[in-house]
Amino acid sequence: MADFGKLQFFSRNFFGKIAGFFVASFPRYEDEARERFIFYVFSWIISGTAIFYSYSIYQDGVGWGFAVNQLAAGLLIVVNVAFFRFHHRRAVSSVLLTFLTAYIITCALYHGAPGGTGAYWVLGFPMAAFMLMGMRLGLIFNFLFFAYIIAVSVMGRYGIVSTYYTPGQIQEMSVIVVVYTVLGYVIQTSRERLETKIREQRNRLQTLLDNLPVGVLMADSRSGSLTLTNGGMDIIFGRPVTVGTAVRDFPNEYRLTRENGEPYSGGDFPLFEAMSRGKSVISQRILARRPDGTGMVIRCSAAPIRGNHGRVIGAVAIFDDMTKDYEVDRIKSELISLVSHQLRTPLTGLKWSIDELIAGVGDRMGREQSDLANEAASVVGRLIGLVNDLMSVSRIESGRKFDVVRKPADVIPIIGSVVRELATAAGKRRVSVSMSSLPESLTLSVDGDRFREALMNLVHNAIKYSRDGGHVEIGLLPDGHEGSVIFVRDDGIGIPDDQQPRIFERFFRAENAPEDVEGTGLGLYIAKTIIERHDGNLWFESEEGKGTTFYARFR
Secondary structure (H helix, E strand, O other), rough: HHHHHHHHHHHHHHHHHHHHHHHHHHOOHHHHHHHHHHHHHHHHHHHHHHEEEEEEEHHHHHOHHHHHHHHHHHHHHHHHHHHHHHHHHHHHHHHHHHHHHHHHHHHHHHHHHHHHOOOHHOHHHHHHHHHHHHHHHHHHHHHHHHHHHHHHHHHHHHHOOOOOOOOHHHHHHHHHHHHHHHHHHHHHHHHHHHHHHHHHHHHHHHHHOOOOOOOEEEOOOOOOOEEEEOOOHHHOOOOOOOOOEEEHHHHHOOOEEOOOOOOOOOOOOOOHHHHOOOOOOEEEEEEEEEEOOOOOEEEEEEEEOOOOOOOEEEEEEEEOOOHHHHHHHHHHHHHHHHHHHHHHHHHHHHHHHHHHHHHHHHHHHHHHHHHHHHHHHHHHHHHHHHHHHHHHHHHHHHHOOOOOEEEEOOOOOHHHHHHEEEEHHHHHHEEEEEEEEOOOOOOEEEHHHHHHHHHHHHHHHHHOOOOOOHHHHHHHEEOOOOOEEEEEEEOOOOOHHHHHHHOOOOOOOOOOOOOOOOOOOOEEEEHHHHHOOOOOOOEEEEEEEOOEEEEEOOO
C-alpha cells in the first residue's frame, strides 16, 4: 500500500507539472479563437501527414489505390478546414477530423508510418482527441482507440491479422499511448478547470458591470473590436451596444461627436486612442443622439490595458450620462450671467452718483454723514467687484466671450499697474508690496487684459490674507524651469493642510479666513482658469500660520 501511495503521489506530481506546463504555455485566446487555433494546427499537421504518407506509399510500390485513398483523406481534411468557419456546428468538424486522423493511424498500423510519422499518433493523437472533442467524447474515443490497438496486437500475435509492426512493438506503443492518454486527460482536466474559473470570473465581472450606474466598454487591440459591454451602455444609448463592433466605426454607428459638434474620424475616439496609442483620456465630453433624436452629453474616460510585458492588449472606457447635470449647469450659468448683467448697470450708476455726491458736497457734510457716504461707496464698489467676478465665472463656464488672444507683451508694466491699483487696499492693512526680484522687462505671449485680471486676483488675495504690517513679494523664479514662472508670496495666515485640495474650487474659502476679510471665493478659480487658457498652470505652497506662495507658469 505504501509503494502504491508513492506511485500515486509521483504520477500526480509528474503529470500535474507537465499538464501545468502545457496549459500555461498554450496561447491565451478567447474561447472561440482558441478552439479554432487548436483545430487549425492539428488539421494542418494531420493533412500534411496524410499527403506525405500517400506519396511514400506510392514510392514504396504499395499500390495506387491505397496511395489515392490516403491522399483523399488528406484533401478531405483540407476541405474541412477551408469550410470550418462556415459550419454552424463546428463540433461536427472536430469529430470528423478526429475520425479521419484515427483512419490514417489505422492505415499506418497495418502498412507502416514513413519518415517518423508514427511518432505523431503515438505522442500527439491522444492529447489531440481531448483537445478537439472535449472530456467526455475524448475519453470514449481514446478508450476505443486503445481497445482497438490491443485487439490488433492480440490478433497479430495469433496470426489472425498481419500488420507492419510486430505484436511486441504494438504493445510497446500501446503503453506509450496509455501514458499520453493519461497526460491528455490531466491537461484537459486542468484546461476545463481553468476555463470554468475564467467563466465564473467573467460572469462575476459581467454582473458587477451590469449593475454599475455608468456604461463600460472593453476592446481588444488584436481584433480592434469591442469584447465586452454592460447594461449601462444600453440604457445610455437607448439601444443595445453590440460586442464585436469595430472601435473605429463605433462613433459613426452610435452618432457620437465632439463637444463642439465636430465628428470623430474614428482614430481620435477616446477608446481607440487608448487602445492604439496607449494613451489615457480623462473626462472628455461627447455629444450623442438617441434613436428618438434627443441629444445627450456624455463624459468619457478611457485607459489602456497592458499585458505582462507592458504591451497594450486592449482598452477600457467608461461613459457617464451628464445631460441633466450639464443642463443644470447651463441654466445656472445663464441665470448668473443674466443677474450679473442686470445688476451691473444700476450698481455702476449708483457708484458714480455716490462719488459725485462726495466730490460735490463732501466738504459741507458732517463727519458722520461723510463716513456713511464713504462706506456706501465702498460697499457698492465691493458689489461691483462681486458682479464682475460672477460675470467672469459665467463667461468661463459658458465658453462664450472668454477668448484668450495671445501676443508678445512686456508684462512688467502690467504688474506695476496692478500694484499701484492695489496700493490703497495694501495701505489699509499696512502691507508692503515689492517687485524687487522682477527683471526690468519680461516678454510673454499673453492676453494683456486676462493676464492683468489673473495677477490682480493673486496679489489682492495675498494682501487680504496677510497680517497687518506684513509683506507681499512678486517675483520671477530663476531660469531652469519650463516656461516663465511668476510667484506671489505672502507671510500671512496660510492655508490648512486638509483644505488645500479645495482651494481652487468656486466659492470656497478656508475656515481660517478672518471674518473681517471680505471675499467671494472666486478669485483663485478665475486666476487658475485664465492661466490654464494660456497653456500654463497655477500651483501653490502653503504652511498654516507662515504664509503662502502661488506660482504661475506661462509657456
